[in-house]
Amino acid sequence: MLDKIDKSKLPRHVAIIMDGNGRWASLQGLLRSAGHSAGVKTLKKILDTAIDVGLEALTVYAFSTENWKRPHAEVDFLMYLFSYYIEHEKQKMHRENVRIRFLGRPEEFSPGIQKQMRDATQLMKNNTGIKFNVAANYGGQDEIIRATQKLAKKVSAGEISAEKITPALFESELDTAGQPPVDLLIRTSGDMRISNFLLWQSAYAELWFTKTTWPEFSPEEFISAIIDFSNRDRKFGGLSEK
Ligand code: IPE
Ligand code: IPE
Ligand code: MG
Numbered sequence: 001m002l003d004k005i006d007k008s009k010l011p012r013h014v015a016i017i018m019d020g021n022g023r024w025a026s027l028q029g030l031l032r033s034a035g036h037s038a039g040v041k042t043l044k045k046i047l048d049t050a051i052d053v054g055l056e057a058l059t060v061y062a063f064s065t066e067n068w069k070r071p072h073a074e075v076d077f078l079m080y081l082f083s084y085y086i087e088h089e090k091q092k093m094h095r096e097n098v099r100i101r102f103l104g105r106p107e108e109f110s111p112g113i114q115k116q117m118r119d120a121t122q123l124m125k126n127n128t129g130i131k132f133n134v135a136a137n138y139g140g141q142d143e144i145i146r147a148t149q150k151l152a153k154k155v156s157a158g159e160i161s162a163e164k165i166t167p168a169l170f171e172s173e174l175d176t177a178g179q180p181p182v183d184l185l186i187r188t189s190g191d192m193r194i195s196n197f198l199l200w201q202s203a204y205a206e207l208w209f210t211k212t213t214w215p216e217f218s219p220e221e222f223i224s225a226i227i228d229f230s231n232r233d234r235k236f237g238g239l240s241e242k
Helices: 021-028 032-053 072-095 111-123 140-156 167-171 219-230
Strands: 013-017 057-064 099-103 131-138 184-187 206-209
Touching (some): 021 032, 032 057, 032 072, 057 072, 072 111, 099 111, 131 140, 140 167, 206 219
Parallel strands (some): 057 131, 099 131, 184 206
């Protein structure tokens, strides 16, 4: 299917809200945790596909600032899975020249997980392949507030004047600093909402929703979303380029 993609119209940055693990599990008569484990398998396949396609950046929503509201046991399981995923995948990602970055607030994770995140980031920091962002304890509003606080501190320290705050300067304080905006935003499992993901970066993203749950989302469907994107007429407020 890869040869059906028009490489000149690839999205530079694809973001995915990996939703529906719980629904998939209950349909199978399994525990929600089994859905999350199945979701990790999908993530590995989708990252491999993104590398094969030649995407510049892929961002996945792994845990939101709102997901702490879930039952303790589920949050604990998600933390365990996150830690397992980093430990078991980091060498393979490194071999594939992946450059990992974590978006969000690491402070609220356990010291052990924070160290794994730092170590994985450090290991891959000089890699030049796909920019793979894992949003973990991430919220778009929280990210915007943190960027605003950093700029406000610079203004009050006299380092910059308030008038110097432009979209480009603001962007340089976001967790995705230096990366292109989101071109294509995919959400699995049927809900049509953003759920506090990449609010700034998705300002002009093309949205793509599917009823397929995340554990069942396939490389083929991912590629069909990319092909769909390449046929969209992006106008950015101007007139059609077609
Ligand atoms: C997405 O699947 C994974 C996370 C939010 C961590 P869900 O767990 O939200 O699955 P549903 O939406 O309940 O089916
Ligand atoms: C969004 O999914 C967060 C992740 C995929 C990590 P949710 O399942 O948490 O979103 P809502 O609660 O349906 O909006
Ligand atoms: Mg959900």
